[in-house]
Amino acid sequence: MKSVKALKWRYATKKFDPNKILPAEKIEILKRTFNLTATSYGLQPLKLVVVQNKEIQEQLMSASYNQKQIGTASHVLVICIEKSVGKDFIEKHFKTVQDIRKTPDEILDPFRESLIGSFEKKPIDEVKIWATHQAYLVLGTLLTVCAVEEIDSCPMEGFEPIKYNGLLKLDDHNLEAVLALPVGYRAQDDFFSELKKVRRPLEETVIEL
Numbered sequence: 001m002k003s004v005k006a007l008k009w010r011y012a013t014k015k016f017d018p019n020k021i022l023p024a025e026k027i028e029i030l031k032r033t034f035n036l037t038a039t040s041y042g043l044q045p046l047k048l049v050v051v052q053n054k055e056i057q058e059q060l061m062s063a064s065y066n067q068k069q070i071g072t073a074s075h076v077l078v079i080c081i082e083k084s085v086g087k088d089f090i091e092k093h094f095k096t097v098q099d100i101r102k103t104p105d106e107i108l109d110p111f112r113e114s115l116i117g118s119f120e121k122k123p124i125d126e127v128k129i130w131a132t133h134q135a136y137l138v139l140g141t142l143l144t145v146c147a148v149e150e151i152d153s154c155p156m157e158g159f160e161p162i163k164y165n166g167l168l169k170l171d172d173h174n175l176e177a178v179l180a181l182p183v184g185y186r187a188q189d190d191f192f193s194e195l196k197k198v199r200r201p202l203e204e205t206v207i208e209l
Contacts, residue, residue: 002148003144003147003148006144006147006148007108007144007147008068008197009147009150010143010147010152010153010195011089011192011197012077012145012154012155012192013102013152013153013154013182013184013186013190013191013192013193014040014068014069014154014190014191015068015069015072015186015187015189015190015192016069016072016073016074016152016182016185016186016187017072017184017185017186017187017188018071018072020074020184021052021068021074021184021187022074022075022091022183022184026151027050027052027144028140028150029073029149030077030142030145030146030151030183031048031050032142033142033145034046034048034077034079034138034142037137037138037141037142037202038074038137038139038141038152039070039134039137039138040130040133040134041115041135042092042093042097043085043089043090043115044134045081045082045085045089045094045130045131045134045174046080046081046082046131046134046135046138046166047079047080047173048077048078048079048080048138049077049080049168049170049177050075050076050077050078050149051075051076051078051168052074052075052076053199054071054190056110056167056168057071057073057076057178057204058071058102059071059167060078060159060164060167060180060188061074061164063160063163063167064158064159064180065158065159065162067156067158067161068158069091069154069181069182070156070182071139072184072187073183074183074184075144075182075183075184075186076180076181076182076183077179077180077182077183078168078179078180078181079135079138079139079177079178079179079181080135080163080175080178081128081130081131081132081134081135081175081176082131082174082175083175083176084124084126084127084174085119085121086116086120086130087116087119087120087190090112090115090116091112091116092121094108094111094112095123095126096180098193104131104199128176135178135179136179137205139155139176139179140180142181143155143181151183151184151185152182152183152184152185152186153182153183154181154182155179155180155181156179156180156181156182157179157180159177159180164177164180165177
């Protein structure tokens with residue numbers, strides 16, 4: 001029930017206290033959470049940009065329709081997808097599997113070749129959609145861990161990706177921004193923090209067979 005209590009505590013923070021900064025150990029937890037989240041095939045077609053720079057945050061806020069959370073948060077986490085997931089990317093993943101698990105080639109080769117063949121046939125837009133789905137998996141995990149760690153957060157899709165890409169120089173890393181997650185501590189006068197959580201009744205959202 002500790003997790004349920006934490007999820008009841010969390011809300012999409014509308015106003016952060018700009019004077020409160022998350023300690024390094026909390027950011028380390030979020031970075032490790034990002035890296036440990038499940039992804040399809042275990043490929044992790046994602047990278048995380050951690051922004052703690054008020055000048056950059058102000059620029060990102062302008063590219064986020066002036067949503068104040070970006071500028072006042074302790075940190076802004078930007079979840080990015082790889083622009084391309086092809087043979088080299090997949091082979092690098094399997095090399096990591098082999099280095100860590102010492103799995104023999106005869107076991108890995110069929111899966112490796114199958115994945116390479118599958119991704120080589122996919123249109124770029126289809127791969128982008130697939131990678132974006134993985135970003136949402138990561139976002140959900142980050143939100144849950146934020147709640148458990150009593151870190152306030154606000155998941156955001158409402159920004160201009162092209163401007164984010166430029167401000168963060170993501171093209172240099174073959175990345176595209178897809179989601180933003182400002183994190184920090186709620187302001188004491190954030191009206192929304194006192195509102196009751198609104199959800200459909202459990203019996204309307206869960207089917208038991």
